[in-house]
Amino acid sequence: xxxxxxxxxxxxxxxxxxxxxxxxxxxxxxxxxxxxxxxxxxxxxxxxxxxxxxxxxxxxxxxxxxxxxxxxxxxxxxxxxxxxxxxxxxxxxxxxxxxxxxxxxxxxxxxxxxxxxxxxxxxxxxxxxxxxxxxxxxxxxxxxxxxxxxxxxxxxxxxxxxxxxxxxxxxxxxxxxxxxxxxxxxxxxxxxxxxxxxxxxxxxxxxxxxxxxxxxxxxxxxxxxxxxxxxxxxxxxxxxxxxxxxxxxxxxxxxxxxxxxxxxxxxxxxxxxxxxxxxxxxxxxxxxxxxxxxxxxxxxxxxxxxxxxxxxxxxxxxxxxxxxxxxxxxxxxxxxxxxx
Amino acid sequence: xxxxxxxxxxxxxxxxxxxxxxxxxxxxxxxxxxxxxxxxxxxxxxxxxxxxxxxxxxxxxxxxxxxxxxxxxxxxxxxxxxxxxxxxxxxxxxxxxxxxxxxxxxxxxxxxxxxxxxxxxxxxxxxxxxxxxxxxxxxxxxxxxxxxxxxxxxxxxxxxxxxxxxxxxxxxxxxxxxxxxxxxxxxxxxxxxxxxxxxxxxxxxxxxxxxxxxxxxxxxxxxxxxxxxxxxxxxxxxxxxxxxxxxxxxxxxxxxxxxxxxxxxxxxxxxxxxxxxxxxxxxxxxxxxxxxxxxxxxxxxxxxxxxxxxxxxxxxxxxxxxxxxxxxxxxxxxxxxxxx
Numbered sequence: 001x002x003x004x005x006x007x008x009x010x011x012x013x014x015x016x017x018x019x020x021x022x023x024x025x026x027x028x029x030x031x032x033x034x035x036x037x038x039x040x041x042x043x044x045x046x047x048x049x050x051x052x053x054x055x056x057x058x059x060x061x062x063x064x065x066x067x068x069x070x071x072x073x074x075x076x077x078x079x080x081x082x083x084x085x086x087x088x089x090x091x092x093x094x095x096x097x098x099x100x101x102x103x104x105x106x107x108x109x110x111x112x113x114x115x116x117x118x119x120x121x122x123x124x125x126x127x128x129x130x131x132x133x134x135x136x137x138x139x140x141x142x143x144x145x146x147x148x149x150x151x152x153x154x155x156x157x158x159x160x161x162x163x164x165x166x167x168x169x170x171x172x173x174x175x176x177x178x179x180x181x182x183x184x185x186x187x188x189x190x191x192x193x194x195x196x197x198x199x200x201x202x203x204x205x206x207x208x209x210x211x212x213x214x215x216x217x218x219x220x221x222x223x224x225x226x227x228x229x230x231x232x233x234x235x236x237x238x239x240x241x242x243x244x245x246x247x248x249x250x251x252x253x254x255x256x257x258x259x260x261x262x263x264x265x266x267x268x269x270x271x272x273x274x275x276x277x278x279x280x281x282x283x284x285x286x287x288x289x290x291x292x293x294x295x296x297x298x299x300x301x302x303x304x305x306x307x308x309x310x311x312x313x314x315x316x317x318x319x320x321x322x323x324x325x326x327x328x329x330x331x332x333x334x335x336x337x338x339x340x
Numbered sequence: 341x342x343x344x345x346x347x348x349x350x351x352x353x354x355x356x357x358x359x360x361x362x363x364x365x366x367x368x369x370x371x372x373x374x375x376x377x378x379x380x381x382x383x384x385x386x387x388x389x390x391x392x393x394x395x396x397x398x399x400x401x402x403x404x405x406x407x408x409x410x411x412x413x414x415x416x417x418x419x420x421x422x423x424x425x426x427x428x429x430x431x432x433x434x435x436x437x438x439x440x441x442x443x444x445x446x447x448x449x450x451x452x453x454x455x456x457x458x459x460x461x462x463x464x465x466x467x468x469x470x471x472x473x474x475x476x477x478x479x480x481x482x483x484x485x486x487x488x489x490x491x492x493x494x495x496x497x498x499x500x501x502x503x504x505x506x507x508x509x510x511x512x513x514x515x516x517x518x519x520x521x522x523x524x525x526x527x528x529x530x531x532x533x534x535x536x537x538x539x540x541x542x543x544x545x546x547x548x549x550x551x552x553x554x555x556x557x558x559x560x561x562x563x564x565x566x567x568x569x570x571x572x573x574x575x576x577x578x579x580x581x582x583x584x585x586x587x588x589x590x591x592x593x594x595x596x597x598x599x600x601x602x603x604x605x606x607x608x609x610x611x612x613x614x615x616x617x618x619x620x621x622x623x624x625x626x627x628x629x630x631x632x633x634x635x636x637x638x639x640x641x642x643x644x645x646x647x648x649x650x651x652x653x654x655x656x657x658x659x660x661x662x663x664x665x666x667x668x669x670x671x672x673x674x675x676x677x678x679x680x
Binding site: 065067068072073074079082083084085086089090091092095098099101270271273282283319321322323324325326327329330332336337339 | 405407408412413414419422423424425426429430431432435438439441610611613622623659661662663664665666667669670672676677679
């Protein structure tokens with residue numbers, strides 16, 4: 001009995017070990033990548049041009065939470081990309097200035113791990129976060145602030161100018177590009193390592209058996225053909241925009257010039273419902289099945305979808321601890337809020 | 341020469357000392373009070389019913405930042421009472437659900453130090469923060485969420501239920517009253533001691549000479565007849581609602597049954613423009629002069645107003661450090677956002 005037990009446990013242990021190793025290797029083989037634990041390696045990825053400094057990140061954080069960068073004075077980056085809600089707003093289509101829903105009915109993508117995306121925006125029209133930040137701030141149905149208004153607001157507040165000088169030197173010109181790119185620098189730091197990363201990085205018990213099984217199904221079904229790389233997404237994919245993805249009734253988004261839509265990241269996906277670029281589906285298992293039929297042309301069963309969703313739990317990342325910023329006070333020169 | 345210098349310095353030091361002492365005493369004599377430095381004494385003031393616990397404050401903080409407590413899912417308490425902006429939104433009249441400006445054109449009062457107010461709301465209709473929190477959440481032009489929706493949203497999220505159990509015991513009923521009163525408990529902790537408090541508490545050099553002079557003018561002009569107590573405000577005062585305070589064109593607010601409007605706190609007043617219950621004046625010196633003529637029937641000169649505003653700088657308080665909360669994820673049972 002003792003011997004049997006010993007043998008039994010041995011076999012079990014060895015099978016788990018093999019299983020863990022092989023699923024991790026299989027994941028890597030299918031293009032999935034961990035967020036590096038080595039800080040220098042991570043910095044190379046998120047900061048290739050070496051623009052990150054402590055002062056810029058702190059200033060960028062303030063600006064990220066700064067509602068006075070919107071025309072009305074009440075909408076900040078964090079309104080739609082809420083760092084407490086998985087980096088999103090949790091509604092199908094972003095709602096901005098004058099309560100206007102995004103006219104293309106586009107869902108706010110998460111800002112977490114967006115630094116790993118090859119392209120920004122759903123149609124991939126922006127190459128990086130510093131460029132992306134210029135868009136929503138000016139867009140009429142979002143923050144609706146002309147460049148000049150953003151510049152005037154920030155330049156009217158001496159404490160901001162001081163911070164820009166500390167971050168970039170005394171000669172800094174605090175213009176729209178500098179303001180938005182500083183936000184981009186902050187966003188580069190919004191990386192959320194998860195148990196999945198621990199697993200790929202060698203910690204074999206970081207995933208439960210059920211999560212390992214889910215990962216296996218995820219790979220076997222072919223999900224990694226699009227959801228790959230360090231972000232498990234973030235690159236353009238063919239997407240049936242004009243097909244059943246129902247844009248006819250909710251907006252006029254057509255994807256990029258090839259009718260393509262960016263694959264969203266799956267990191268923190270359990271926290272970022274509703275799903276797809278049009279926020280059309282709330283239930284994550286339904287979204288998985290839909291992707292199977294629409295994108296892969298296969299049927300994913302309820303049981304398989306459930307397993308994949310179990311794996312997604314391991315992608316919930318550890319969020320950076322954010323101290324809510326105290327924003328500097330307006331002055332008599334600060335342009336007033338404008339709700340028109 | 342040495343003797344002269346010694347005598348001179350002695351006289352100067354003694355005059356400063358006397359000056360400092362007398363202004364501080366004069367302030368206390370006119371009803372101004374410091375936030376106590378003694379923790380037990382402070383707790384007696386902010387927590388008379390001993391409801392504050394660490395778990396409740398942490399949970400209340402989450403709920404304070406929780407946009408899913410609004411009908412749309414995108415407006416939280418912090419939207420209009422922004423803890424990074426002196427506890428206000430910085431706009432004349434609060435804007436809420438469907439971009440509706442407050443129909444009475446009422447300015448969002450600061451949440452900082454509101455625990456010290458004798459009454460809540462501009463018309464003083466609410467006795468304490470726990471009660472106050474029920475108002476804006478349900479008000480159609482603010483968060484627009486019926487009680488039942490708030491209860492369903494919170495109860496659909498198991499992580500919240502766990503937190504309520506930790507905060508109140510396993511038998512807790514997570515109803516609207518419990519949710520809002522927990523927010524009130526968090527708000528009780530939002531106290532901002534300032535250099536003015538240090539000064540009243542005996543630190544004679546906590547104020548500059550110019551600030552001491554401003555405080556002196558503030559008292560001599562009679563401002564403390566309304567702006568008194570620990571909040572430098574927070575009680576009802578006669579206010580010419582129907583007079584030049586221009587409600588005719590901006591709303592139908594009439595004050596309380598006696599036509600009275602609450603005196604706002606002056607703590608952090610330099611950070612909370614625009615001013616008055618209708619947000620009619622942006623410039624703080626102008627606001628001071630206006631109060632002189634409207635409330636006190638006196639003329640406050642530009643120079644005097646400027647001195648008083650200098651004193652107000654000493655009322656900028658040290659804000660509690662707030663770690664931005666990670667909010668628990670929605671489930672498939674969570675009622676969806678409703679923008680209608």
